[in-house]
Amino acid sequence: MTAPTLDVHLSPDDAGVALREDARDGLTATDKWLAPKWFYDARGSDLFEDITRLPEYYPTRTEKALLQAHAGDIARASGADTLVELGSGSSEKTRLLLDALRDGGTLRRYVPQDVSQSALEAAAREVAREYPEIQVHGVVGDFTRHLGELPGGDHRLLAFLGGTLGNLIPAERADFLASVRATLVAGEHLLLGVGLVIDPAVLVPAYDDAAGVTAEFNRNVLHVLNRELGADFEPEAFEHVARWNAEDEWIEMRLRASRAMHVRLDSLDLEVDLAEGEEIRTEVSAKFRLDGISAELERAGLELTSHWTDADDRFALLLATA
Numbered sequence: 473m474t475a476p477t478l479d480v481h482l483s484p485d486d487a488g489v490a491l492r493e494d495a496r497d498g499l500t501a502t503d504k505w506l507a508p509k510w511f512y513d514a515r516g517s518d519l520f521e522d523i524t525r526l527p528e529y530y531p532t533r534t535e536k537a538l539l540q541a542h543a544g545d546i547a548r549a550s551g552a553d554t555l556v557e558l559g560s561g562s563s564e565k566t567r568l569l570l571d572a573l574r575d576g577g578t579l580r581r582y583v584p585q586d587v588s589q590s591a592l593e594a595a596a597r598e599v600a601r602e603y604p605e606i607q608v609h610g611v612v613g614d615f616t617r618h619l620g621e622l623p624g625g626d627h628r629l630l631a632f633l634g635g636t637l638g639n640l641i642p643a644e645r646a647d648f649l650a651s652v653r654a655t656l657v658a659g660e661h662l663l664l665g666v667g668l669v670i671d672p673a674v675l676v677p678a679y680d681d682a683a684g685v686t687a688e689f690n691r692n693v694l695h696v697l698n699r700e701l702g703a704d705f706e707p708e709a710f711e712h713v714a715r716w717n718a719e720d721e722w723i724e725m726r727l728r729a730s731r732a733m734h735v736r737l738d739s740l741d742l743e744v745d746l747a748e749g750e751e752i753r754t755e756v757s758a759k760f761r762l763d764g765i766s767a768e769l770e771r772a773g774l775e776l777t778s779h780w781t782d783a784d785d786r787f788a789l790l791l792a793t794a
């Protein structure tokens with residue numbers, strides 16, 4: 473086995489700078505917001521792992537079953553020598569794709585990309601150990617900014633799984649897909665995992681589970697601000713809200729102030745007032761229709777070549793080519 477190589481495009485301070493900017497923009501806006509990427513400190517990542525095992529949260533297990541059933545088809549259709557995984561985390565899903573590409577005889581390299589250097593190093597080392605015959609090349613970066621820095625290759629498969637595309641609002645999504653198109657050379661592939669528009673009676677509980685894990689995950693962003701920005705939010709004084717926005721076809725997670733509050737963020741030298749009942753939007757998780765996402769891909773210069781959905785049409789894997 474060769475030791476993984478690592479490219480670092482984020483300095484340790486980049487995240488801090490971005491968090492300060494986001495927190496100031498979001499908390500001084502008329503409709504307050506915080507970006508979902510700030511959920512994921514160590515505790516938030518653990519809580520998300522717990523979410524993926526909740527009975528109500530179908531996306532992770534549905535996507536995994538789709539990959540189990542179709543990784544071979546994806547490997548054949550892409551013929552990829554390199555699997556690039558955007559926002560790689562730790563996932564078992566990686567193995568399903570790596571195994572299929574290895575069995576297909578094309579796999580030479582795995583390129584995990586993530587914002588968290590520590591998570592990436594651990595994941596890269598583990599894959600290098602399990603797949604001694606391939607090269608592992610980690611990239612510490614942000615998928616909205618550093619796609620252009622990904623290592624090139626003859627035949628890459630870019631995987632963006634888990635429904636994370638849904639965290640981008642439509643304008644960000646168009647930018648992201650355009651930068652994917654700009655990164656890929658003709659014949660390379662993009663694999664997307666996206667949640668589909670389904671009955672809100674199934675969808676909403678996936679974001680508002682009975683055990684309250686998602687509520688705790690949502691409030692975790694306030695713990696992050698307290699620690700990183702010297703803020704004095706009282707997370708327990710915020711109620712978790714998960715709402716289906718039928719017009720935009722996305723789930724919105726919000727934190728609702730249970731009473732009027734005055735919050736101080738020392739590192740920003742910022743004071744924020746919240747009225748009783750005022751909400752901070754902490755996440756959008758867009759759901760898709762096949763014709764809509766196919767048109768979005770086409771507008772970005774990508775062609776949807778295959779798709780697979782589960783029996784209940786809750787989730788889809790989409791394979792597109794440049």
Ligand code: AVJ
Pocket residue numbers: 523531634635636638639678679686755756757
């Ligand atoms: C990791 C962005 C795909 O939107 O379903 C889970 C995050 N938020 N429960 C999603 C999440 C609330 C998740 N993604």
